[in-house]
Amino acid sequence: MDMQQQAIRQVIEAADKAISAENFDALMDFYAEDATLVVKPGMEAHGKVQIRKAFEAIAAHFGHHLKVRQGKIEIVHAGDTALVVMESLLDTRVTNGSPHTITRRATYVFRCENGRWLCVVDNSYGTGLLDAAQVPAVGSPDFAMI
Amino acid sequence: MDMQQQAIRQVIEAADKAISAENFDALMDFYAEDATLVVKPGMEAHGKVQIRKAFEAIAAHFGHHLKVRQGKIEIVHAGDTALVVMESLLDTRVTNGSPHTITRRATYVFRCENGRWLCVVDNSYGTGLLDAAQVPAVGSPDFAMI
Numbered sequence: 135m136d137m138q139q140q141a142i143r144q145v146i147e148a149a150d151k152a153i154s155a156e157n158f159d160a161l162m163d164f165y166a167e168d169a170t171l172v173v174k175p176g177m178e179a180h181g182k183v184q185i186r187k188a189f190e191a192i193a194a195h196f197g198h199h200l201k202v203r204q205g206k207i208e209i210v211h212a213g214d215t216a217l218v219v220m221e222s223l224l225d226t227r228v229t230n231g232s233p234h235t236i237t238r239r240a241t242y243v244f245r246c247e248n249g250r251w252l253c254v255v256d257n258s259y260g261t262g263l264l265d266a267a268q269v270p271a272v273g274s275p276d277f278a279m280i
Numbered sequence: 281m282d283m284q285q286q287a288i289r290q291v292i293e294a295a296d297k298a299i300s301a302e303n304f305d306a307l308m309d310f311y312a313e314d315a316t317l318v319v320k321p322g323m324e325a326h327g328k329v330q331i332r333k334a335f336e337a338i339a340a341h342f343g344h345h346l347k348v349r350q351g352k353i354e355i356v357h358a359g360d361t362a363l364v365v366m367e368s369l370l371d372t373r374v375t376n377g378s379p380h381t382i383t384r385r386a387t388y389v390f391r392c393e394n395g396r397w398l399c400v401v402d403n404s405y406g407t408g409l410l411d412a413a414q415v416p417a418v419g420s421p422d423f424a425m426i
Contacts, residue, residue: 168359205410206410207410208409208412212315219407243389254359255356255358257365260365260406264352264354
Protein backbone atom coordinates (compact mmCIF):
# COMPACT_ATOMS: atom_id res chain seq x y z
CA MET A 135 0.00 0.00 0.00
CA ASP A 136 1.60 3.30 -1.10
CA MET A 137 1.46 6.65 0.71
CA GLN A 138 -1.68 7.88 -1.09
CA GLN A 139 -3.49 4.63 -0.34
CA GLN A 140 -2.40 4.85 3.29
CA ALA A 141 -3.77 8.41 3.46
CA ILE A 142 -7.14 7.31 2.04
CA ARG A 143 -7.31 4.39 4.45
CA GLN A 144 -6.73 6.74 7.38
CA VAL A 145 -9.49 9.07 6.17
CA ILE A 146 -11.93 6.16 6.04
CA GLU A 147 -10.92 5.01 9.53
CA ALA A 148 -11.47 8.51 10.88
CA ALA A 149 -14.84 8.76 9.13
CA ASP A 150 -15.92 5.38 10.56
CA LYS A 151 -15.00 6.60 14.05
CA ALA A 152 -17.06 9.77 13.49
CA ILE A 153 -20.08 7.68 12.39
CA SER A 154 -19.71 5.39 15.43
CA ALA A 155 -19.51 8.45 17.73
CA GLU A 156 -22.39 10.18 15.88
CA ASN A 157 -20.05 13.13 15.44
CA PHE A 158 -21.65 14.35 12.24
CA ASP A 159 -19.85 17.73 12.22
CA ALA A 160 -16.51 15.88 12.03
CA LEU A 161 -17.97 13.38 9.54
CA MET A 162 -18.95 16.08 7.04
CA ASP A 163 -15.28 17.18 6.79
CA PHE A 164 -14.56 13.95 4.94
CA TYR A 165 -17.05 14.64 2.12
CA ALA A 166 -16.61 16.80 -0.99
CA GLU A 167 -19.19 19.58 -1.36
CA ASP A 168 -20.74 17.79 -4.34
CA ALA A 169 -20.61 14.29 -2.81
CA THR A 170 -23.33 11.70 -3.28
CA LEU A 171 -24.24 9.12 -0.61
CA VAL A 172 -26.23 6.03 -1.52
CA VAL A 173 -28.48 5.94 1.56
CA LYS A 174 -29.84 2.57 0.49
CA PRO A 175 -30.36 0.97 -2.93
CA GLY A 176 -32.81 3.23 -4.69
CA MET A 177 -32.11 6.34 -2.58
CA GLU A 178 -29.37 8.99 -2.84
CA ALA A 179 -28.39 12.03 -0.76
CA HIS A 180 -26.64 14.86 -2.62
CA GLY A 181 -24.38 17.40 -0.89
CA LYS A 182 -23.45 17.82 2.76
CA VAL A 183 -26.86 19.00 4.01
CA GLN A 184 -28.69 15.95 2.67
CA ILE A 185 -25.85 13.57 3.62
CA ARG A 186 -25.84 14.76 7.22
CA LYS A 187 -29.63 14.41 7.43
CA ALA A 188 -29.30 10.86 6.04
CA PHE A 189 -26.68 9.88 8.66
CA GLU A 190 -28.91 11.22 11.43
CA ALA A 191 -31.76 9.08 10.09
CA ILE A 192 -29.44 6.04 9.80
CA ALA A 193 -28.28 6.49 13.43
CA ALA A 194 -31.89 6.60 14.59
CA HIS A 195 -32.77 3.58 12.41
CA PHE A 196 -30.11 1.53 14.24
CA GLY A 197 -31.31 2.74 17.66
CA HIS A 198 -28.05 4.71 18.16
CA HIS A 199 -26.13 1.43 18.52
CA LEU A 200 -24.29 1.53 15.17
CA LYS A 201 -20.50 1.07 15.18
CA VAL A 202 -18.63 0.89 11.88
CA ARG A 203 -15.35 -0.99 11.26
CA GLN A 204 -13.14 -1.71 8.24
CA GLY A 205 -12.45 -5.19 6.98
CA LYS A 206 -10.33 -5.93 3.91
CA ILE A 207 -9.63 -2.97 1.64
CA GLU A 208 -8.30 -2.52 -1.92
CA ILE A 209 -7.58 0.93 -3.38
CA VAL A 210 -7.19 1.55 -7.12
CA HIS A 211 -5.50 4.91 -7.52
CA ALA A 212 -5.46 7.05 -10.70
CA GLY A 213 -4.11 10.61 -10.46
CA ASP A 214 -6.34 12.70 -8.18
CA THR A 215 -9.02 9.98 -8.11
CA ALA A 216 -9.26 6.67 -6.27
CA LEU A 217 -11.72 3.79 -6.27
CA VAL A 218 -11.96 2.04 -2.92
CA VAL A 219 -13.50 -1.43 -2.49
CA MET A 220 -13.81 -2.35 1.13
CA GLU A 221 -15.47 -4.70 3.57
CA SER A 222 -17.53 -2.53 5.88
CA LEU A 223 -18.55 -4.15 9.17
CA LEU A 224 -21.62 -2.68 10.87
CA ASP A 225 -21.96 -3.71 14.50
CA THR A 226 -25.60 -3.30 15.47
CA ARG A 227 -28.11 -4.83 17.89
CA VAL A 228 -31.20 -6.80 17.04
CA THR A 229 -34.57 -6.14 18.69
CA ASN A 230 -33.77 -8.18 21.83
CA GLY A 231 -30.52 -6.22 22.32
CA SER A 232 -28.13 -8.98 21.11
CA PRO A 233 -25.16 -7.81 19.06
CA HIS A 234 -25.39 -8.42 15.30
CA THR A 235 -22.75 -7.64 12.67
CA ILE A 236 -23.68 -6.81 9.07
CA THR A 237 -20.85 -7.17 6.50
CA ARG A 238 -21.09 -5.17 3.27
CA ARG A 239 -18.73 -4.92 0.31
CA ALA A 240 -18.66 -1.17 -0.25
CA THR A 241 -17.40 1.00 -3.12
CA TYR A 242 -16.23 4.57 -2.56
CA VAL A 243 -14.75 7.19 -4.88
CA PHE A 244 -12.26 9.64 -3.39
CA ARG A 245 -10.86 12.81 -4.98
CA CYS A 246 -7.77 14.69 -3.85
CA GLU A 247 -8.52 18.42 -3.37
CA ASN A 248 -5.69 20.71 -2.18
CA GLY A 249 -3.78 17.73 -0.83
CA ARG A 250 -6.75 16.22 1.05
CA TRP A 251 -8.60 13.06 -0.01
CA LEU A 252 -12.36 13.64 0.16
CA CYS A 253 -15.20 11.19 -0.41
CA VAL A 254 -17.11 12.01 -3.61
CA VAL A 255 -19.26 8.88 -3.93
CA ASP A 256 -20.17 6.79 -0.87
CA ASN A 257 -21.89 3.57 -1.92
CA SER A 258 -21.75 1.07 0.91
CA TYR A 259 -23.84 -1.38 -1.15
CA GLY A 260 -21.14 -1.96 -3.78
CA THR A 261 -22.27 -3.91 -6.82
CA GLY A 262 -25.38 -4.96 -4.86
CA LEU A 263 -26.90 -1.76 -6.31
CA LEU A 264 -27.58 -3.82 -9.44
CA ASP A 265 -30.25 -5.68 -7.50
CA ALA A 266 -32.12 -2.41 -6.91
CA ALA A 267 -34.29 -0.33 -9.21
CA GLN A 268 -34.88 3.43 -9.37
CA VAL A 269 -33.11 6.12 -7.34
CA PRO A 270 -35.50 8.69 -5.83
CA ALA A 271 -33.93 11.83 -4.34
CA VAL A 272 -33.95 12.80 -0.68
CA GLY A 273 -37.14 14.74 -0.02
CA SER A 274 -39.30 12.30 -1.98
CA PRO A 275 -41.95 10.41 0.06
CA ASP A 276 -39.79 7.23 0.01
CA PHE A 277 -37.06 8.95 2.03
CA ALA A 278 -39.11 8.46 5.17
CA MET A 279 -38.59 4.72 4.85
CA ILE A 280 -35.04 4.44 6.24
CA MET B 281 -31.54 7.90 -15.92
CA ASP B 282 -30.59 11.56 -16.42
CA MET B 283 -28.66 13.12 -19.33
CA GLN B 284 -25.23 12.72 -17.72
CA GLN B 285 -25.92 9.07 -16.92
CA GLN B 286 -27.14 8.50 -20.47
CA ALA B 287 -23.90 10.06 -21.79
CA ILE B 288 -21.76 7.76 -19.60
CA ARG B 289 -23.77 4.72 -20.66
CA GLN B 290 -23.18 5.58 -24.33
CA VAL B 291 -19.42 5.96 -23.72
CA ILE B 292 -19.30 2.49 -22.15
CA GLU B 293 -21.29 0.99 -25.03
CA ALA B 294 -18.90 2.55 -27.55
CA ALA B 295 -15.87 1.31 -25.55
CA ASP B 296 -17.33 -2.22 -25.42
CA LYS B 297 -17.77 -2.14 -29.21
CA ALA B 298 -14.15 -1.01 -29.63
CA ILE B 299 -12.94 -3.90 -27.40
CA SER B 300 -15.06 -6.41 -29.35
CA ALA B 301 -13.65 -5.06 -32.66
CA GLU B 302 -10.09 -4.94 -31.23
CA ASN B 303 -10.04 -1.27 -32.28
CA PHE B 304 -7.60 -0.18 -29.58
CA ASP B 305 -6.92 3.27 -31.11
CA ALA B 306 -10.62 4.10 -30.69
CA LEU B 307 -10.68 2.44 -27.26
CA MET B 308 -7.90 4.64 -25.87
CA ASP B 309 -10.04 7.75 -26.59
CA PHE B 310 -12.34 6.68 -23.75
CA TYR B 311 -9.60 6.71 -21.09
CA ALA B 312 -8.17 9.64 -19.14
CA GLU B 313 -4.40 10.10 -19.50
CA ASP B 314 -3.88 9.04 -15.88
CA ALA B 315 -6.36 6.14 -15.96
CA THR B 316 -5.78 2.84 -14.17
CA LEU B 317 -7.04 -0.51 -15.51
CA VAL B 318 -7.26 -3.52 -13.21
CA VAL B 319 -6.01 -6.13 -15.69
CA LYS B 320 -6.86 -8.89 -13.25
CA PRO B 321 -6.97 -9.03 -9.46
CA GLY B 322 -3.41 -8.31 -8.35
CA MET B 323 -2.36 -6.54 -11.57
CA GLU B 324 -2.83 -2.91 -12.69
CA ALA B 325 -2.01 -1.00 -15.90
CA HIS B 326 -1.35 2.75 -15.51
CA GLY B 327 -1.78 5.24 -18.37
CA LYS B 328 -2.77 4.69 -22.00
CA VAL B 329 0.43 2.94 -23.13
CA GLN B 330 0.17 0.22 -20.48
CA ILE B 331 -3.63 -0.03 -20.82
CA ARG B 332 -3.41 -0.57 -24.59
CA LYS B 333 -0.72 -3.22 -24.10
CA ALA B 334 -2.93 -4.94 -21.53
CA PHE B 335 -5.94 -5.01 -23.90
CA GLU B 336 -3.77 -6.52 -26.66
CA ALA B 337 -2.70 -9.24 -24.20
CA ILE B 338 -6.32 -9.80 -23.10
CA ALA B 339 -7.46 -10.15 -26.75
CA ALA B 340 -4.74 -12.74 -27.36
CA HIS B 341 -5.62 -14.52 -24.09
CA PHE B 342 -9.19 -15.01 -25.36
CA GLY B 343 -7.98 -16.20 -28.79
CA HIS B 344 -9.40 -13.04 -30.43
CA HIS B 345 -12.94 -14.25 -29.78
CA LEU B 346 -13.84 -11.79 -27.00
CA LYS B 347 -17.06 -9.78 -27.36
CA VAL B 348 -18.18 -7.50 -24.54
CA ARG B 349 -21.79 -6.54 -23.73
CA GLN B 350 -23.52 -4.51 -21.00
CA GLY B 351 -26.02 -6.02 -18.61
CA LYS B 352 -27.70 -4.04 -15.82
CA ILE B 353 -26.11 -0.71 -14.97
CA GLU B 354 -26.37 1.78 -12.08
CA ILE B 355 -24.61 5.16 -12.16
CA VAL B 356 -24.01 7.25 -9.03
CA HIS B 357 -23.22 10.77 -10.18
CA ALA B 358 -21.47 13.47 -8.09
CA GLY B 359 -20.36 16.66 -9.86
CA ASP B 360 -17.65 15.87 -12.43
CA THR B 361 -17.27 12.32 -11.09
CA ALA B 362 -19.38 9.19 -11.47
CA LEU B 363 -19.25 5.68 -10.03
CA VAL B 364 -20.60 3.05 -12.39
CA VAL B 365 -21.58 -0.44 -11.25
CA MET B 366 -22.43 -2.67 -14.18
CA GLU B 367 -22.92 -6.23 -15.26
CA SER B 368 -20.32 -6.87 -17.92
CA LEU B 369 -20.97 -9.89 -20.16
CA LEU B 370 -17.91 -11.41 -21.84
CA ASP B 371 -18.80 -13.72 -24.73
CA THR B 372 -15.83 -16.05 -25.24
CA ARG B 373 -15.17 -19.56 -26.52
CA VAL B 374 -13.87 -22.51 -24.54
CA THR B 375 -11.06 -24.75 -25.82
CA ASN B 376 -13.36 -26.85 -28.02
CA GLY B 377 -14.76 -23.72 -29.70
CA SER B 378 -18.12 -23.69 -27.89
CA PRO B 379 -19.45 -20.26 -26.86
CA HIS B 380 -19.14 -19.38 -23.18
CA THR B 381 -20.34 -16.21 -21.43
CA ILE B 382 -18.62 -14.83 -18.33
CA THR B 383 -20.67 -12.36 -16.25
CA ARG B 384 -18.81 -9.91 -14.03
CA ARG B 385 -20.06 -7.15 -11.75
CA ALA B 386 -17.74 -4.31 -12.68
CA THR B 387 -16.99 -0.95 -11.06
CA TYR B 388 -15.79 2.04 -13.08
CA VAL B 389 -15.00 5.64 -12.17
CA PHE B 390 -15.63 8.31 -14.81
CA ARG B 391 -14.54 11.95 -14.77
CA CYS B 392 -15.93 14.74 -16.96
CA GLU B 393 -13.12 16.65 -18.70
CA ASN B 394 -14.07 19.51 -21.05
CA GLY B 395 -17.57 18.12 -21.43
CA ARG B 396 -16.46 14.54 -22.16
CA TRP B 397 -16.82 11.62 -19.73
CA LEU B 398 -13.56 9.63 -19.58
CA CYS B 399 -12.80 6.42 -17.73
CA VAL B 400 -10.38 7.03 -14.84
CA VAL B 401 -10.59 3.66 -13.06
CA ASP B 402 -11.58 0.49 -14.94
CA ASN B 403 -12.10 -2.39 -12.51
CA SER B 404 -14.12 -5.12 -14.17
CA TYR B 405 -13.72 -7.30 -11.06
CA GLY B 406 -15.81 -5.03 -8.82
CA THR B 407 -15.71 -5.92 -5.15
CA GLY B 408 -14.20 -9.31 -6.11
CA LEU B 409 -10.87 -7.48 -5.77
CA LEU B 410 -11.20 -8.13 -2.05
CA ASP B 411 -10.55 -11.82 -2.74
CA ALA B 412 -7.17 -10.93 -4.26
CA ALA B 413 -3.90 -9.93 -2.61
CA GLN B 414 -1.13 -7.60 -3.78
CA VAL B 415 -1.13 -5.46 -6.93
CA PRO B 416 2.13 -5.69 -8.94
CA ALA B 417 2.59 -3.10 -11.72
CA VAL B 418 2.74 -3.86 -15.45
CA GLY B 419 6.33 -4.71 -16.30
CA SER B 420 6.76 -6.94 -13.25
CA PRO B 421 7.39 -10.64 -14.00
CA ASP B 422 3.79 -11.54 -13.10
CA PHE B 423 2.43 -9.44 -15.97
CA ALA B 424 3.37 -12.23 -18.41
CA MET B 425 0.70 -14.38 -16.76
CA ILE B 426 -2.39 -12.95 -18.50
